[in-house]
Amino acid sequence: MFGKTKSLFLIVASMLCMASCDSIREDLPRCELWLEFVFDYNMEYANAFAKKVDCLTLLVYDENGNYDYLMGADLDFGNEETVQEVTSWLYWYINLTKINGLRLDAVKHIPASFYKNLLPKIYHDFNKELFTVGEYWHGDVYHLEKYLKEVNFEMSLFDVPLHYHFYDASHNKNYDFSHIFDQTLVSMYPSNAVTFVDNHDTEPSQSLASFIPDWFKGHAYCLTLLRKAGYPCVFYGDLEGIDYENVSSKKEMLQQLLSLRKQYNKGNQEDYFDHPHLIGWIRRTQTKAMAIIMTNSTGGIKSMYVGKEDRHCYYVNVFNGYQRVLINEDGYGDFYCEDKNFAVYVKE
Numbered sequence: 001m002f003g004k005t006k007s008l009f010l011i012v013a014s015m016l017c018m019a020s021c022d023s024i025r026e027d028l029p030r031c032e033l034w035l036e037f038v039f040d041y042n043m044e045y046a047n048a049f050a051k052k053v054d055c056l057t058l059l060v061y062d063e064n065g066n067y068d069y070l071m072g073a074d075l076d077f078g079n080e081e082t083v084q085e086v087t088s089w090l091y092w093y094i095n096l097t098k099i100n101g102l103r104l105d106a107v108k109h110i111p112a113s114f115y116k117n118l119l120p121k122i123y124h125d126f127n128k129e130l131f132t133v134g135e136y137w138h139g140d141v142y143h144l145e146k147y148l149k150e151v152n153f154e155m156s157l158f159d160v161p162l163h164y165h166f167y168d169a170s171h172n173k174n175y176d177f178s179h180i181f182d183q184t185l186v187s188m189y190p191s192n193a194v195t196f197v198d199n200h201d202t203e204p205s206q207s208l209a210s211f212i213p214d215w216f217k218g219h220a221y222c223l224t225l226l227r228k229a230g231y232p233c234v235f236y237g238d239l240e241g242i243d244y245e246n247v248s249s250k251k252e253m254l255q256q257l258l259s260l261r262k263q264y265n266k267g268n269q270e271d272y273f274d275h276p277h278l279i280g281w282i283r284r285t286q287t288k289a290m291a292i293i294m295t296n297s298t299g300g301i302k303s304m305y306v307g308k309e310d311r312h313c314y315y316v317n318v319f320n321g322y323q324r325v326l327i328n329e330d331g332y333g334d335f336y337c338e339d340k341n342f343a344v345y346v347k348e
Contacts, residue, residue, distance in 0.1 A: 077114045087118060094122070100130060104155065107134035112150035119154040133157065133194045133231075137201070137208065139164045141183045148192055156192045156231060159185040163196060163210065166223070169296050170216035177296050178273040180223065190229035197221055198235045204245055217250055218319075218342050219294050225257045226283065226292055226344070228269040234258070256318060260344060264290045272304055280304055280335065291315060291325075293335045294342035307331045315345040324348065 076082050093099075107115065115134070123130060132155040136147050141161045148157065162184040169175040186193035197220040201208040212220050217238065224232040234254055241249035267285035277297035282304050283290045289306040306315065308331035315333055317323035325333040325345060337343045 075110075077111050083114065090118075090122070091125075094126060094130075100128070102130055102132040104132065104134040106137075107155075107157075108136050108138070108147070112147060116151045116154060119151070131156070131231075136160070141185055141188060144185050145188065148189060153189075153192055156194050157185060158199075158233075159193045159195045159230065162186060162193075162224075163198070163202065163212075166197060166212050166216065166220045167210045169219075170213050173297060175296060176276040177279050177294075178276055180273075180279070186227075186230040193230040194233050195224040195227075195230040196233040196235065197224060198238060199233075200235075200237070203237065203242065203247075211247075214248070215340055216296070218253055219296070221250075221254065221257055222292055222294060222342055222344065225261045226264070226290070227281075228265070228283070232261075253319070257344075260290060260318070260346070264288070270305070272302055275300075275302075278302060278337065280337075282306060288347060291333065291335050291345040292342070293337040293345075295337050296340060299336070299338040299341065301334045301336050303332050303334050305330075305332050310347060314348040316348045317343045317345050319344060 075086070077086075104115070119132060134147075134151075134155045134157050136144055136157050137160055138144060139161050144157050144160070148155075162181070165180050165182075165184060169177060169180060181187045184193075186195050197217065198212055200206065202210045202212075204211050221234075221238075224230065225234075237245075237247055238250045239254055240251065241247055264283040264285065267283040267289070270282045270284070272280040272282075278293070278295045278300045280291065280293035280302045283292075284307060289310065291304050291306060293302050293304075306327060308329075310327045311329050311331055313327050315325045315327065315335070320343065323336060323343060323345075325335055327333045333345070335343065335345055
């Protein structure tokens with residue numbers, strides 16, 4: 001709470017005894033829900049609650065009890081002084097640092113209405129596009145969809161479901177690779193999805209540990225950096241390594257993939273997700289093409305179209321110069337990938 005507050009404090013003892021109520025229908029049995037308030041205030045007269053309390057916000061959480069108290073910190077965004085103080089601080093910080101974007105931490109712990117009202121005002125007042133991404137950690141894409149609707153799509157969110165798909169694909173030999181993007185934010189709302197492979201919370205020793213193993217790191221970064229949809233994010237720990245976690249640097253691979261993204265990202269995309277363990281896609285501009293193929297199982301060959309203008313030309317694997325593919329008369333090449341590996345082919 002900031003400054004002197006004139007609001008009333010409520011110590012709320014919530015006793016939620018809920019039957020199975022997942023919709024509102026008149027023909028269902030009565031759903032019992034009790035909420036008990038202890039009004040801890042100097043009451044001038046009996047039954048003062050209704051007249052003394054002007055506004056009451058009820059938040060219901062489906063995980064970990066009252067998740068407002070993350071790390072013991074809680075701000076009352078139902079209090080106008082709090083809202084104004086946080087807003088003033090943010091304006092001061094943007095003016096001081098001249099930043100061009102915002103990363104909003106733990107947005108599930110702050111009422112969505114706060115950001116729904118604040119972000120359009122900031123965009124308008126600063127008269128520039130402030131790319132804004134929020135961290136809403138949940139593996140169910142429909143939770144993310146619900147939140148985006150609550151904030152009127154004023155921000156993007158990290159694609160947590162896609163991260164968990166990477167984890168599952170790298171730990172389950174029977175994972176159907178052709179469905180890697182099913183029920184992910186980037187497949188449903190590509191303009192509001194920030195794709196990532198790992199972050200500081202998914203490291204091996206952290207509370208959300210779900211680190212992607214080295215053998216699959218290249219697969220995952222191809223599936224973020226070399227795709228048309230989404231705004232990809234590279235983890236600094238992958239770029240520079242994490243000594244205390246014994247995580248090696250992937251800088252050489254990442255620099256190569258970032259360079260390829262810069263060269264080919266404006267091109268069209270054609271997917272070949274027609275096999276449960278061997279997938280590929282083509283990125284093609286008017287003058288050049290790139291072919292990506294990968295497997296989470298045994299290696300194989302996939303025939304993909306790069307264009308008749310490249311017939312009789314050779315494509316070479318950027319990460320293994322010995323692997324070359326001759327494009328046939330019809331513009332197709334038989335691209336090869338080794339066991340549990342990935343390959344990126346460009347014109348030689």
